[in-house]
Amino acid sequence: MSFTAQIRIPAIYMRGGTSKGVFFSLRDLPVSAQAPGPGRDRLLMRVIGSPDPYGKQIDGLGNASSSTSKAVILSRSSRADHDVDYLFGQVSIDQALVDWSGNCGNLSAAVGPCAIHMGLIDPERIPQQGSVMVRIWQANIGKTIIAHVPISNSLVQETGDFSLDGVTFPAAEIPLEFLDPAAESEGDGNGGAMFPTGHVVDELEVPGMGTFKTTLINAGIPTIFINAQDIGYTGTELQEAINSDAQALARLETIRAWGAVKMGLIGDITEAAQRQHTPKIAFVAPPRDYVTSSGKTVQATDIDLLVRALSMGKLHHAMMGTAAVAIGTAAAIPGTLVHQAAGGSERQSVRFGHPSGTLRVGAQAQQINEQWQVTKALMSRSARILMEGWVRVPGNSF
Incomplete structure (x- = not known):
C-alpha cells in the first residue's frame, strides 16, 4: 500500500494582539490554493487541524480557541496607494468551514511586521531607526488599515515595554488606524450601512x-x-x-x-x-x-x-x-x-x-x-513572530 507524502509550505506563525495565526505569502501557496475555493479552504483547515470533533486541534497549529484558529494570506498590493493585501480566514474548530466574511483586528497588528519580514515592503522604505507606515488593504471587507511599525537597526522591533491586557509579556507598540471603518451606504436593510436599519437603537x-x-x-x-x-x-x-x-x-x-x-x-x-x-x-x-x-x-x-x-x-x-x-x-x-x-x-x-x-x-x-x-x-496592539519555516501537510489534503 502506498501513502501520500507530506509537502511543506513556507509559513510564519505569529501573535498579533490577543490572537495567533499562521501567515502565508500568496506566492508560496500551492497553485490550487492561490485562488479562492475549496482547495484553499481544505489546505488551511488541514494546517490548523480542523474539523476536529474532539475540539482540540491536536493534529494542527490551532490551539482550540477562536483566537488561535486563524490563517492569513499576504501579497504585494495590486493597488498603487497600498503596500500589502491582507486576507483573513477564520477557521472553525469543529466544522469544515473557513469563514471569510470579516477581518481580524488583532492579527491586523501582525500584518505590517510580517509583510516586512516576507520582503513585501521595499527595503529602501525601511529606516535604520524609527517607524515605517504600512498601508494595508483589508481584502475581506475592502477597507484600509495603516500600521505604524517600529524599526530598530533596520529590523522590525518586536520587544518593548507596551503591555496589552490578555497578553502575558510586554512587546513593542504598534499603533493602528482603521480608516473609514464603517460601511458607507445608508440603511437599506442589506447589511451594508453603518446602521443597516437606519436606527442607532x-x-x-x-x-x-x-x-x-x-x-x-x-x-x-x-x-x-x-x-x-x-x-x-x-x-x-x-x-x-x-x-x-x-x-x-x-x-x-x-x-x-x-x-x-x-x-x-x-x-x-x-x-x-x-x-x-x-x-x-x-x-x-x-x-x-x-x-x-x-x-x-x-x-x-x-x-x-x-x-x-x-x-x-x-x-x-x-x-x-x-x-x-x-x-x-x-x-x-x-x-x-x-x-x-x-x-x-x-x-x-x-x-x-x-x-x-x-x-x-x-x-x-x-x-x-x-x-x-x-x-x-485608533488603537494600539503588539505583534511577535513565534516561529518561522515550513508547515507540513499531507499532499492529498487539499
Whole structure:
C-alpha cells in the first residue's frame, strides 16, 4: 500500500494582539490554493487541524480557541496607494468551514511586521531607526488599515515595554488606524450601512425569547450590541461563566442569528451556522468593579463601561480588535447602547473593561447631512513572530 507524502509550505506563525495565526505569502501557496475555493479552504483547515470533533486541534497549529484558529494570506498590493493585501480566514474548530466574511483586528497588528519580514515592503522604505507606515488593504471587507511599525537597526522591533491586557509579556507598540471603518451606504436593510436599519437603537424580536433593545452597527465588523441586564448579566462575567453554560451559549447564538437577519447579512436564521465569524454579539453595561481572569482588580473609576463579546460561539478571553473598533465607533455616536452605557457624554475615545483587563480605543465621528460618519478608529496592539519555516501537510489534503 502506498501513502501520500507530506509537502511543506513556507509559513510564519505569529501573535498579533490577543490572537495567533499562521501567515502565508500568496506566492508560496500551492497553485490550487492561490485562488479562492475549496482547495484553499481544505489546505488551511488541514494546517490548523480542523474539523476536529474532539475540539482540540491536536493534529494542527490551532490551539482550540477562536483566537488561535486563524490563517492569513499576504501579497504585494495590486493597488498603487497600498503596500500589502491582507486576507483573513477564520477557521472553525469543529466544522469544515473557513469563514471569510470579516477581518481580524488583532492579527491586523501582525500584518505590517510580517509583510516586512516576507520582503513585501521595499527595503529602501525601511529606516535604520524609527517607524515605517504600512498601508494595508483589508481584502475581506475592502477597507484600509495603516500600521505604524517600529524599526530598530533596520529590523522590525518586536520587544518593548507596551503591555496589552490578555497578553502575558510586554512587546513593542504598534499603533493602528482603521480608516473609514464603517460601511458607507445608508440603511437599506442589506447589511451594508453603518446602521443597516437606519436606527442607532432597534427593537429586535427573537421568537420564543422576547424583544430586546439592540444597536446593530457595521463598523470594523458587523456587531450586535445588547444590554447585559436584559439578558441576565452584569457585564463582569468571565469566560467560564458563559462558556460552561450550553443553554446561555444557545440563547446568545439565537439572538445573534436573528440580529444577522435584521442587519441583512443573511436571509434566514438557518444560514447563521455557515456565517460564524460575523456578526459578533456583545453585551454592555455601565462600569463597576470586577476581577479579571488573571486575578487583577479593575476599578469602576478606571473604565467608561463594561463589554463582553462572543467570537465563534464562545465568550472571548479579551476583546476582538474589530469589535473594539465597533465599540469605539458606537461610543462616539449619541444614543447607541454603547454610548448610553458609557454615560452618554460626548467622547472621542473610550476605555472599556473586558475579561482580561481594559482597552482604550478612539474614533473620530461627525454628523454630515444628518448622517453619522466615522473617519478613523485608533488603537494600539503588539505583534511577535513565534516561529518561522515550513508547515507540513499531507499532499492529498487539499
